[in-house]
Amino acid sequence: MQIVYKVVMIGDFGVGKTSLVQRFINNSFSEEYLSTIGVSIAKKTTEHSTIMLWDIEGHTEFKPIFKQYLLGAKGFILVGDMTRIDTIKALQHHIELCHGIVPDVPIVIALNKADIENIENAEVLQQVEKISSHIVKVLKTSAKSGEHVEELFHALDKAVIEGL
Amino acid sequence: MILDTINRLICQKHKTSFMLFDKNFKLLDFNELLKDIVDDEVSLTFGEDIREIVWSFIGLEEELLALFRNEKKLIHIPMILKNDHYYDLDIEILETQEGEKLFIAYFIYKSKNSIEYIEMIKEINKKTLINETSKDQERQMLLNKELISFTVDLDGIIVALNDALAYFLHLEKDKIQGSHFSTFFQTRNLLLEDKNIIFTAKNPANKVIYFNATVLPLTKNGKIYENMIICQDISYLQEVKKKLEYVSEFDTLTALPNKNYLLQEIDRHSMVHKSFVIAYIDIKNFTEINKEYGFHAGDMLLKHIAKLLEDMMRVEDIVARIGSNQFAVLFQISYKNLLSTLERIKHIPLNTPLIYSKEDKIDFSFYMVTAQYPEEAENTQAIMEILEKKMLREKVQ
Numbered sequence: 001m002q003i004v005y006k007v008v009m010i011g012d013f014g015v016g017k018t019s020l021v022q023r024f025i026n027n028s029f030s031e032e033y034l035s036t037i038g039v040s041i042a043k044k045t046t047e048h049s050t051i052m053l054w055d056i057e058g059h060t061e062f063k064p065i066f067k068q069y070l071l072g073a074k075g076f077i078l079v080g081d082m083t084r085i086d087t088i089k090a091l092q093h094h095i096e097l098c099h100g101i102v103p104d105v106p107i108v109i110a111l112n113k114a115d116i117e118n119i120e121n122a123e124v125l126q127q128v129e130k131i132s133s134h135i136v137k138v139l140k141t142s143a144k145s146g147e148h149v150e151e152l153f154h155a156l157d158k159a160v161i162e163g164l
Numbered sequence: 165m166i167l168d169t170i171n172r173l174i175c176q177k178h179k180t181s182f183m184l185f186d187k188n189f190k191l192l193d194f195n196e197l198l199k200d201i202v203d204d205e206v207s208l209t210f211g212e213d214i215r216e217i218v219w220s221f222i223g224l225e226e227e228l229l230a231l232f233r234n235e236k237k238l239i240h241i242p243m244i245l246k247n248d249h250y251y252d253l254d255i256e257i258l259e260t261q262e263g264e265k266l267f268i269a270y271f272i273y274k275s276k277n278s279i280e281y282i283e284m285i286k287e288i289n290k291k292t293l294i295n296e297t298s299k300d301q302e303r304q305m306l307l308n309k310e311l312i313s314f315t316v317d318l319d320g321i322i323v324a325l326n327d328a329l330a331y332f333l334h335l336e337k338d339k340i341q342g343s344h345f346s347t348f349f350q351t352r353n354l355l356l357e358d359k360n361i362i363f364t365a366k367n368p369a370n371k372v373i374y375f376n377a378t379v380l381p382l383t384k385n386g387k388i389y390e391n392m393i394i395c396q397d398i399s400y401l402q403e404v405k406k407k408l409e410y411v412s413e414f415d416t417l418t419a420l421p422n423k424n425y426l427l428q429e430i431d432r433h434s435m436v437h438k439s440f441v442i443a444y445i446d447i448k449n450f451t452e453i454n455k456e457y458g459f460h461a462g463d464m465l466l467k468h469i470a471k472l473l474e475d476m477m478r479v480e481d482i483v484a485r486i487g488s489n490q491f492a493v494l495f496q497i498s499y500k501n502l503l504s505t506l507e508r509i510k511h512i513p514l515n516t517p518l519i520y521s522k523e524d525k526i527d528f529s530f531y532m533v534t535a536q537y538p539e540e541a542e543n544t545q546a547i548m549e550i551l552e553k554k555m556l557r558e559k560v561q
Contacts, residue, residue: 004215006223038243038250041219052222057243068241072223 003049005160008070010094011079012087013058016112019143020079021055024153029144039069046157059090070101075160077152079110080128082140088124095132106159108137110152115142181251181271184258185214187232189221192266201246201271214269220244220253221269231257232265243274250274312375312395315382320344320354323390334368345393351377356391363395374399415485417463418470423486429494430544434537441502443493443509444551445473446531446559450489453526461520465528468518476508492551499536506534531558 009017018036022028025042035058042053056069070076076098080088091109098107109128129138137155139148172195175182181197191212202208202217215221220241221228230236239255251271258268312332314325322345330337333348346354349363356379363375375395381388413425421429433440447453447469454462466485473483473491482494493509495502510532518526533554541547 004222036245038245039241040245043219052219066242068239071227072225074223 002045003161003164004052005049005074005164006052006054006072007075007077007156007160008054008056008073008098009077009079010056010065010070010098011058012081012084012090015058015079015081015084015087016110016143017058017077017079018055020077020110020112020141020149020152021053023143023146023149025053027146029146031144044153046154048161049157051153051157059094065094065097067097067101070098073098073102073105074164075105075156076102076107077110077156078107079112082111082113083116085124088128091128092131095135099132099134104134106136106156106163107132107134108139108152108156108159109135110139110141110148112141112143114140114147115145175270179273181273183214183218183269183271185267185269187228187265187267189214189225189228191217198271200249201251218269224255228255228267231255231267312397313392314340314345315390315392316345316356317390318388320346320356329395332365332367332373349375349377349395356393362398372399373397374402418467418485420470420474420491421482421484423484423492426482426484426486426492426494427544427548429482430537430547433494433496434543434547437538438496439498439537439539441495441497441499441534441536442547442551443495443506443532443534444486444555445469445491445493445509446487446555447489448529448531453528457520457524457526461518461524461526464520465518465526468516469512469528469530472512472516473509476505476512499534499539502534506532531555533558 009021011017013035014033018034018040019029021040021042022030025044036055037057039054039056042055044051044053054069054073056065059065078091078094078098080091082088088111095107098105111125111128125138129135136159137152139152139155141148141152143149171182174180175195175197179197181201182193182195183191183198184193185191191208191210191214193210194208198208206217208217224239227236227239231239234257237256239253241253243250244253251273254270254272256268256270258266260266312326312328314329315323317323322341322343325337325340327337330340333340340348349365351361351363353361359379361377361379363377364372365375367373374397376398378394378396380392380394382390382392413421413428415422430440430442447465450462450465453465466489469491470483470485473493477483477493477495480496484492484494486492495505513527513529517528520526533551535541535547535550535554537547541550
């Protein structure tokens, strides 16, 4: 029997949330940047589940993440941009937000844009894993090359199914 | 057909889709507009589970239960993108005449103007991201390089320099050493007499960079033998200065000169005894327009009027926004030659209402009074006072 559940992508704006969804759903990538406003919902069917992926607008200093989008999520994918250290540091704040709305659900973290010259600050990256015990995986991803994108979604899928 | 005709018509008029479902999430009723929201392959069949029809319901089960138990009044999820349209999803409880509690979900379409607004935000985000990324890269480069510093002898010849200077100039160190510092940096103080001096230099991209140069004399036995110069990039201060100058004289919404600028112009004209006429315009019921159509519509109206006024004026006339809903025009022409122009301005509201959206045409009107220099007043303050008094009289009438 197929399990149907909701997953929300969270991160600062421009970190590549939509690109990761596009890579996972359509196996495609576009260099053009068009920020997401509001939420776009995509569906992906895997062997055992149907995932409803909520690709929500990125957090900016002018606009916080709208909490309503997080309701009922069974898992979160948090995304940081490896070329912008602020977006990695902001992950802690995003995790607190997720736990505040839906506690005890698995989280995977994508450190995206690993294909381009990036900060590779080992200390910061190690800290990411320690932010929460609900983090099941931290992966350096590239929506452009597809590196670790499938693994990212499958790690969360597995954790969600096991937790049900 | 559970929902009555009036409600259906209201939904139709406001381009709102709805679906009615029971506590088991079974679809009971909907209107035709819902077809725009669901995927083509989805069949809208009564009794179908609504989570199979609209994806946004998946995960909302607990929230719906809370709604059913009256623990909350509304579920509101804004700005859902579907099939190139944005809509807000509002879910409420509807009690039938028989006392049965049902859920009603409204899918409220965003108007064309909202979409234009969204596109504008996207464009701004795009530009911000590009700036942010390039700033990060620059910052990263700076982290790798120290502040620019170099040492000059008493004749100003560079005798030593750090990597940052070579990096900034994109030159090998030996190409810089031995040259006078003025080869690379421009300053009014070539003798380095002050402790802090402003240097300018062009980077390889030909952009002028401003530096605050700190001069540290190096001494031996109490005598200065060389000067060490440490340069800090202060170009951002120039940018800040430019922005402040702009904000102090221009209105950021309409891009028109502001009151400050207009007063300076009036001063300038009256000082050289150049005759002119000022028309003072005050939009009627602007607060009500904001209330009825929203602040975005109010802003659009101000931009609309600003453009119409600008289009109507000659190059030498100055249109300014001098208050929240007030404009003024400085005409460098005598009053008698201005009558037809003033007449045309009066007809602006009648001829060109703001078409805010397909559904919303915003009619507006304004008060207009004029004052002449030097006939009615001799200085800026007196002119503004006359205009205020005339405006007050006009409003009372």
